[in-house]
Amino acid sequence: MTAAAAASGIAVSAFAEDAGARPVTAKDVSVKTADGSADAALFYPSGKGKWPAVLMWPDILGLRPVFREMGKRLAAQGYVVLVPNPYYRARKAPVVEGPFDFNNREDMARISAFRDGLTDAMVDRDSAAFITFLDAQPQTDRKRKAGVQGYCMSGPLSFRTAAVRPDRIGAVATFHPGALVTDKASSPHLLIPRTRAAYLVLIAKNDAERMPKEKPDLDAAFAAARRTAKVEVYPANHGWTVAGSQTYDEQQAERAWAELLPFYRANLR
Template sequence: MCDLHDQEELKKYKRRDFAVWAASAGMLAALPAVANAVAVAERDVSIATADGSCDAYFVAPTSGPAPGVLIWPDVFGLRPAFRQMARRLAESGYSVLVVNPFYRQMKAPTAAQGGKTPIAEVMPLMQALTPAMHLSDGKSFVAWLDAQPEVDKKRKLGTTGYCMGGPIAVRTATVAPGRVGAVATFHGAAMVTPAPDSPHRLVAQTQARYLIAVAENDDKKDPEAKLALRAAFDGAKLQSEVEVYPAAHGWCPPDTQVYDAAQSERAWSRLLDTFGKALA
């Protein structure tokens, strides 16, 4: 969960590979270059929603229409790290939109220190959002993607979610089941809860292939969650991959205190494989 960014958790994982973390502290780690990267064009955009206007970042190949992807950031929001991640995905052949999920409260950047911002400073932003807002926004963002000439409407869309973005990605797939063909979540928060609208109870309303990358410390706190997710996918007859990674909650974005380059690359390779199969 997002509250796993507490001091004891951070100390544990910083000790695991302190030299690597110390070398990148205070800066954004450079992600590996994409092999055979395609040329891309990027722009900041504003998207009309039921509740206002959402600031976002869009980057896409210049060679022609490509499958669209919607990225839901973690609790630290739209920032340079997610722009870098989106550009890398675009260089791999996708038209990528990263949104500011907190646009109702403030424009990005919403976390003063990016992924190293104290969690207490950003939790109120996350807590102000509701599942109804997630559903409404997901519908707006899917429609926006489908209106762009850079997006190939003949191919399915993908959506990814990090931390709090995990459940939102699943909800997005429920509002556009005929369009969303792949959902990937990385260290997703609250993917399995007692609530009637828990993400694992919603997957039957979708038609997507799933990649669920679970953080080691999240799994230790709730080891039954991965089993519930697998059972939900099996029950819905959806193709899925649910795996626990030996890394901490927050390991994927390159600006967090628990960024794990090796495990991030492993997750990246699984994402490309999932999209390659589901969005072809």
């Protein structure tokens, strides 16, 4: 995200008009983890029924109203959705309130302090706890695989979740993800062989311009691991799926949404 954004988020006003949308129950919950208790938002279709679980990691600004709306929108399509506060060790959500400018050094230093405090080991412990929590919900259909999705910095977190719980994660979706291919031993793409999931990776055009090798490297990694995957560069800039960002592109966001639903239907079985 390269321009100012509203940290409080903007509601996805169209979500209730989606075809087949169900009434949704929303709850604020506390998830027990190895390091304490994480505040999170839980959404699921109201009434009787069991549904596949999805862990929705938020972007770098964390759990806030726009991600609550996104979680609710997905739940309305027949999923049990958990949107956690990844920074719960430091502060309850929302960790940033009011206007936020990604071009402002002070604003970036403020949020980077939260992100830098989140280690891979913490993410792995949290991923396990969040999936365990979802599986404990009476609305979750544990006979079907679970999904995980991430945005920006949480694209790599989603890859880590799939590696931590390969027995449960059947689908990974990432939207304008942070670097998935690096030269470090901890590079997310090196985790692919440890997973058993299908992948939907939608890359922002300006990220692809900065990292022209990422798409071909990912394609090669998925092929080598024999994982079903679609890696596509969208004609939109980083942050295009999150309403409230100045890079939000409604047309391309809805296109990504239209790809996500059949992807989950095909792979969360």
